[in-house]
Amino acid sequence: MGTPAAPAWQSSPVARVRNNLDLPRAFLTSAYAGLRDRQIFADVQSYCMFIGYPRSGHSLLGSLLDAHPDAAIAHEADILRYVQARFGRLQVYSLALESSRRYRDKREIVYDYTVPGQWQGTYRRLRVLGDKKGGRSTRRLAGDTGLLDRLEATVGVPTRFIHVARNPFDNITTIFQRSGPGGSLAAAVAEYLQLCATVADVRVRLSPGQVLDVRHEALLGAPHLKLIEVCTFLGLDAEPGYLDDCAAILYAAPRRTRHHVPWPAEMVEEVNQAIERFDFLHGYTFDDDQPEGLDPVK
Numbered sequence: 001m002g003t004p005a006a007p008a009w010q011s012s013p014v015a016r017v018r019n020n021l022d023l024p025r026a027f028l029t030s031a032y033a034g035l036r037d038r039q040i041f042a043d044v045q046s047y048c049m050f051i052g053y054p055r056s057g058h059s060l061l062g063s064l065l066d067a068h069p070d071a072a073i074a075h076e077a078d079i080l081r082y083v084q085a086r087f088g089r090l091q092v093y094s095l096a097l098e099s100s101r102r103y104r105d106k107r108e109i110v111y112d113y114t115v116p117g118q119w120q121g122t123y124r125r126l127r128v129l130g131d132k133k134g135g136r137s138t139r140r141l142a143g144d145t146g147l148l149d150r151l152e153a154t155v156g157v158p159t160r161f162i163h164v165a166r167n168p169f170d171n172i173t174t175i176f177q178r179s180g181p182g183g184s185l186a187a188a189v190a191e192y193l194q195l196c197a198t199v200a201d202v203r204v205r206l207s208p209g210q211v212l213d214v215r216h217e218a219l220l221g222a223p224h225l226k227l228i229e230v231c232t233f234l235g236l237d238a239e240p241g242y243l244d245d246c247a248a249i250l251y252a253a254p255r256r257t258r259h260h261v262p263w264p265a266e267m268v269e270e271v272n273q274a275i276e277r278f279d280f281l282h283g284y285t286f287d288d289d290q291p292e293g294l295d296p297v298k
Helices: 013-019 023-036 058-066 079-084 089-104 134-143 147-155 168-177 185-205 216-221 223-234 240-248 265-277
Strands: 046-051 071-074 128-131 159-165 211-215
Touching: 023 079, 023 089, 046 058, 046 134, 046 147, 046 185, 058 071, 058 128, 058 159, 058 216, 058 223, 071 089, 079 089, 079 134, 079 147, 089 128, 089 147, 134 147, 134 185, 147 159, 159 185, 159 223, 168 185, 168 265, 185 265, 211 216, 211 223, 216 223, 223 240
Parallel strands: 046 128, 046 159, 071 128, 159 211
Antiparallel strands: none
């Protein structure tokens, strides 16, 4: 399947100018901070990107990783934007770390995923950096086929990608519910399916073992097992105290928002066809609630 066309927010010249007005200031401040903190970044061994869909649960998992003593995960800093603007390695690192710190200070927060007693916004030894802005990162990758190579060249360490999936019907419903006036379920379906196509394209371009699939339902159902899997994937130690504290903040079951709005039969069928087409969605259905802690057969 070919790469989808760039979305309007990225292709419009006026939008690009408006969205990039802060880049000169960010370039200067991150250059200074990167040089100042270069010794902090000396132990970074991998860079973690999230890909997927808005409202899928990647913010939750990113916050749990940010609580790890040896990781700092930016709070949706849209780091790929700076990679596209040709910021350097230390600049990108400093922007990611500063975003993690802002989350700690609650200056940029919508949902509070604080893990008491752990390391959000700070670190013991910084070994993994990353950004949890999965939906926007995926859109940027759709519109710039060379961005993956540029990211790897910029960060200078192995890149690891985490793909968070949630029941598509819940995911699409939540996108629709948060779309504001003028939004529609049909538009949310189209947005989600376009992101699925981009995820599939990105996965083809990545090396084996470079991407990890995490299902939101499985994370909530078996948080210790899933966090161990994610930490191992990133080269981090999964310490018992860290695992226990992360598991303690999780809600017991996923929010099944698909039951909150009427779904026309033709839209259900359209999504069912996508579930069959994309192997990373296999096993999800509208009617059956996936048992927590179990991954559907892929």
